[in-house]
Amino acid sequence: MLSLAFYGKGGIGKSTTCTNVAVALARMGHTVLHIGCDPKADSVRAHFHGEAIVPLLRLLHTNPNLPLEEAIRTSEEGIVCVETGGPTPGLGCAGRGIGMVLEYLARTQAVQKLGIDCVLYDVLGDVVCGGFSMPMRKGFARHVAIVSSGEAMALYAMENIAKAISNFKSRGYASLAGIIAIERGDATIRPLAQQALEAAAAKLETPILATIPQSPLVFAAEGQHSPLLTCYPESPEAAVYRDLAKTLFERFGN
Amino acid sequence: MKETSKQTTGKYPENIMDAYADCATYLPSYASxxxxxxxxxxxxxxxxxxxxxxxxxxxxxxxxxxxxxxxxxxxxxxxxxxxxxxxxxxxxxxxxxxxxxxxxxxxxxxxxxxxxxxxxxxxxxxxxxxxxxxxxxxxxxxxxxxxxxxxxxxxxxxxxxxxxxCQRLPKSPKPSINILGASPLDIENNTLSHLCAWIRSIGFQLGACLALHTSLEDISSLPKAHANLVLSSSALPAARFLTHLCDQPSVLGLPIGSFAPILKERLWEAVTTKQSFGLTHTGSEAPLVIAGEAIFCASLATALPLPSVLYSPLECPPTLLLGKDSGGVEDESKIQSMMATASVLMGDPFYQVLAPEKRLLAIPHRAFSGRVFAKDMWNILDPQAFQTRILNPLREEIAC
Missing domain, CATH: 3.40.50.1980 (Nitrogenase molybdenum iron protein domain)
Structure with a gap:
């Protein structure tokens, strides 16, 4: 059983990474549950050719006794998808909303009933309140992968998330699996950024699990509203995602 | 604090009480x-x-x-x-x-x-x-x-x-006093009736009452009066508002026992000079501890023959309770340490739990104990009741 949450700075590529890892795991024969934990509700779109699925919070708002089969949507690749969604920006409490969705999935025994063996949580960038740490709490993700580039703000977010994980160690929260490096910048900047990221990872005593290359194919796949593994399955970039999925399951899938 | 806790409760080991320092472990909260x-x-x-x-x-x-x-x-x-x-x-x-x-x-x-x-x-x-x-x-x-x-x-x-x-209005032809801060959470009907009669008996016309036995029309007439009698800290913002609106002075206090003549003088002076009168109490190591709402406690303290120390966990002005008094902080350990050197406690019967061996003169307070002691509520402005329930027991204590 792999139970992993992706955290990292907003816009760094968590959803792209999570989506492609989900596809790779599904193609390896796993039954994957991909949970988008973001009020924007845009994590699982690529599994449905860009179509937005109805966020679970909205469904629960209308029907608190919603049956599990109406709460999920399964992609062509067989990936079970849930978007938490959230209130209109500026209103309500998105953090608690994530908690409510995760509690719903636990209460309805979604993982057991659907035969899931890989749960991926794609959590929004800013862990601004308790609700956003919900996926890393006991009973949910067992490991956290931080998605980061070598840019200052991404590193800052990475360190903060790592600090949160470390602070909550005594509570039985998820442990840090490692860093997923995202290449950014031109040829001059990339080696420097990679160096900075490696230094930060070393300081946290955590491995870099994979480096996602800066590639036009990633952007091209996004333009087609589909995972890179679907659009360019034979590309070297697809191989990187497949290797990452394999690494994650082998190291943390017990 | 540790020693006091042991003395007064004797129920938990010291380390448990340490863990609950500054927490309410026995007392309920006041009305929200x-x-x-x-x-x-x-x-x-x-x-x-x-x-x-x-x-x-x-x-x-x-x-x-x-x-x-x-x-x-x-x-x-x-x-x-x-x-x-x-x-x-x-x-x-x-x-x-x-x-x-x-x-x-x-x-x-x-x-x-x-x-x-x-x-x-x-x-x-x-x-x-x-x-x-x-x-x-x-x-x-x-x-x-x-x-x-x-x-x-x-x-x-x-x-x-x-x-x-409320807006500025011409003053009433005769000197009149508003009552501010009358809510059942602080004052019972009998006490309020007594207060109204007392205001009339000292030569004033009764203005409006904020806000018992009243109407919205009465409230609008508050600025007509010449001064306000403020019964509870809850009415201080209203008193300040009326001062700003129409230069209406306020006098803080309840006419309990020997404090009544002092309050009478202050009300007349307020009406004559437009000067407001606050209330200040400076607590000392004393044989009496009074717990409750700050204006009530300070009024009662002024009417007693012995020095006292006051404990009010409720919001109150910083100038009201001074010295060893405690105002605005909910802290059981504080009142427990006050009780350690005192012999008599006055306040709601719920406070007895903090010092079971001490004598408590009960003054039930609805905002604290709800309806639990409703049948035991009494009119503290009634001189005879005040004598019987407060002054006589105190004399017995002094004699001891």
Whole structure:
């Protein structure tokens, strides 16, 4: 059983990474549950050719006794998808909303009933309140992968998330699996950024699990509203995602 | 603190009491700010909406409001659900307020908040503005959060009420006094009747009462009076408002025992000179500990033949309780340490639990013990009752 949450700075590529890892795991024969934990509700779109699925919070708002089969949507690749969604920006409490969705999935025994063996949580960038740490709490993700580039703000977010994980160690929260490096910048900047990221990872005593290359194919796949593994399955970039999925399951899938 | 805890409770080992230092382990909390708002506005023909989860109304109606089963008032809870809070469903609140307003046809609508909307930052002022526009009646937005006591709630409600319904008016031809701070949470009917009679007996006309046995029309006439008698810290914001609005002075205190003549002089001077009179008590290591609302405690202390030290966990002005007195901080260990050197405690019977071996002269306080001691409530302004229940037992203690 792999139970992993992706955290990292907003816009760094968590959803792209999570989506492609989900596809790779599904193609390896796993039954994957991909949970988008973001009020924007845009994590699982690529599994449905860009179509937005109805966020679970909205469904629960209308029907608190919603049956599990109406709460999920399964992609062509067989990936079970849930978007938490959230209130209109500026209103309500998105953090608690994530908690409510995760509690719903636990209460309805979604993982057991659907035969899931890989749960991926794609959590929004800013862990601004308790609700956003919900996926890393006991009973949910067992490991956290931080998605980061070598840019200052991404590193800052990475360190903060790592600090949160470390602070909550005594509570039985998820442990840090490692860093997923995202290449950014031109040829001059990339080696420097990679160096900075490696230094930060070393300081946290955590491995870099994979480096996602800066590639036009990633952007091209996004333009087609589909995972890179679907659009360019034979590309070297697809191989990187497949290797990452394999690494994650082998190291943390017990 | 450790030693005191051991002496007074003897129930838990020291290390457990250490863990509970600065916590309320025995005493209940005073009525909340939302109860204060409902109580303050009860008789004025408004519709009071507490934006909170359903069920929170029963604490108010069961424990804090003696008028609930005798006198009608439009007080409702919005019935906020977890999902409404998560989704920020303000529209539901707006629609329900409009529906309730159509049912009750209130003079005004008062909207107050509780912990959940407070924490998620619900924009009640904006909701209030929208409601006012759609309903065409005044909407008072009372910024409670459910965390403070009834003192804050009454204070905010009365201040908002006065700001909306009071304006400068010509003074009454005869010297008159308003009563500010009369809510069943602090004062019983008999005591209030006695107070009204006392005001008349010292040569004044009775002005309006904020806010028992009153109406919205009476409230609008508050600026006509020459001075205010402030019974409770809950009315201090209203008193300040009236001073700013029409230069109306205020005198703090309750005419208990020998304090009554002093208060009489201050009221006449206030009316003559427009000077306000506060209240200050400086506590010392004393044989008497008085616990409760600060203005009440200080008035009572002034009427006693022995020095005292006062404990008020409720919001009160920083200038009221000085020296060894404790004001504005809820801390059982503080009153326990006061009790360690004292022999008599005065206050609500619930305080007895902190010092079971000490003598307690009971003065039940509805804001603290609800209806538990309702049948034992007595009129402290009645000289005979004051003599029997307070002064005589004190004499016995002095004799000992």
């Amino acid at each position: 700010d939302t109860s204060g708002v409902c109580s303050a506005l009860y008789e004025l023909g408004g519709l009071t909406v507490v934006h909170d989860a359903s069920g929170c109304n029963s604490t108010y109606s069961t424990f804090d409001e003696p008028r609930w089963f005798k006198q009608e008032s439009a007080i409702v809870i919005s019935g906020l659900t977890e999902m409404d809070a998560i989704m920020g469903d303000d529209q539901k609140l707006i629609d329900n307020c409009i529906e309730a307003a159509h049912i009750y046809s209130p003079n005004f609508l008062a909207l107050c908040s509780s912990p959940m909307p407070f924490v998620i930052g619900t924009d009640l002022p904006a909701i209030g503005a929208e409601l006012e526009e759609r309903l065409g009646i005044p909407v008072l937005v009372i910024p409670t959060n459910g965390i403070h006591s009834y003192i804050a709630g009454c204070g905010l409600a009365w201040e908002a009420l006065l700001a909306r319904f």
